[in-house]
Amino acid sequence: MTILSLQHIQKQYDISQQNGFLALRDVSFNVDEGEYVAIMGESGAGKTTLLNIIATLDNATGGEIILNNQNLKQLSEKHAAQFRREHLGFVFQNFNLLDTFNNEENILLPLVLDKKSVPDMKMRLATLAKQLEIEGILKRFPYEISGGQKQRIAAARALITQPDLLLADEPTGALDSHNTERLLTIFESVNQQGQTILMVTHSAKAASHAKRTLFIKDGKIFHEIYRGDQSRTAYMSKINASLEALSNDDEEMMQS
Numbered sequence: 509m510t511i512l513s514l515q516h517i518q519k520q521y522d523i524s525q526q527n528g529f530l531a532l533r534d535v536s537f538n539v540d541e542g543e544y545v546a547i548m549g550e551s552g553a554g555k556t557t558l559l560n561i562i563a564t565l566d567n568a569t570g571g572e573i574i575l576n577n578q579n580l581k582q583l584s585e586k587h588a589a590q591f592r593r594e595h596l597g598f599v600f601q602n603f604n605l606l607d608t609f610n611n612e613e614n615i616l617l618p619l620v621l622d623k624k625s626v627p628d629m630k631m632r633l634a635t636l637a638k639q640l641e642i643e644g645i646l647k648r649f650p651y652e653i654s655g656g657q658k659q660r661i662a663a664a665r666a667l668i669t670q671p672d673l674l675l676a677d678e679p680t681g682a683l684d685s686h687n688t689e690r691l692l693t694i695f696e697s698v699n700q701q702g703q704t705i706l707m708v709t710h711s712a713k714a715a716s717h718a719k720r721t722l723f724i725k726d727g728k729i730f731h732e733i734y735r736g737d738q739s740r741t742a743y744m745s746k747i748n749a750s751l752e753a754l755s756n757d758d759e760e761m762m763q764s
């Protein structure tokens with residue numbers, strides 16, 4: 509079943525000005541329930557713009573986007589906030605944890621906002637804390653833990669609402685290689701349990717954990733590849749070859 513559908517999405521910044529900038533020209537793709545999709549492209553290609561539009565944090569200036577049967581254009585600002593809380597989870601490069609709350613409170617915050625029952629919250633937290641190996645740091649504050657631990661707390665916060673779609677923007681960008689591998693393993697296992705994931709990344713290693721990679725260039729989808737039953741190493745080589753072709757404008761290679 510399709511969970512996210514983008515049809516001819518366009519984003520023009522500074523639309524009222526003569527020198528308005530077209531960050532997204534014509535982006536169309538679907539994401540099915542249970543998929544794990546990576547989005548790659550050079551700096552300035554439009555990846556974050558695209559993610560912000562899917563996240564209902566920004567509006568497209570053209571095209572249609574349907575998430576979980578909801579046309580995002582028809583959401584008022586107030587309903588967009590509720591829709592985000594109910595349907596989306598976010599993981600960012602810089603964690604975005606609140607230093608005034610301890611780690612457990614950071615994770616539970618979305619459930620508190622949704623007025624969920626305390627036993628329900630504790631049960632979900634216990635399961636996630638075990639899976640993400642954060643049980644020992646729940647009572648500490650974000651400023652008392654490492655970057656890798658912060659990102660696992662942020663992942664728990666994103667997953668605790670059981671979102672229809674997990675959106676991640678460069679989630680491994682601030683992590684060392686050990687913690688990158690740990691987070692990617694967590695993403696892969698929650699995906700195997702059914703979590704749909706859309707992740708923007710510059711890292712071929714991170715993308716090689718996903719099942720499909722979309723390459724964006726000049727505000728358009730240029731190419732896409734599927735992992736299929738390839739090994740991660742073989743798939744990563746394909747991703748790197750695609751990135752090289754992308755930067756060399758090699759359309760022939762892209763079609764092969």
Ligand SMILES: Nc1ncnc2c1ncn2[C@@H]1O[C@H](COP(=O)(O)OP(=O)(O)OP(=O)(O)O)[C@@H](O)[C@H]1O
Pocket residue numbers: 521522529531549550551552553554555556557558
């Ligand atoms: N608020 C804005 N106003 C005007 N132009 C913007 C705005 N935000 C982004 N842009 C431009 O839109 C284009 C796409 O930006 P975006 O941040 O989506 O790229 P990106 O692919 O995520 O880049 P990076 O990998 O460096 O994060 C860039 O040329 C950028 O300068």
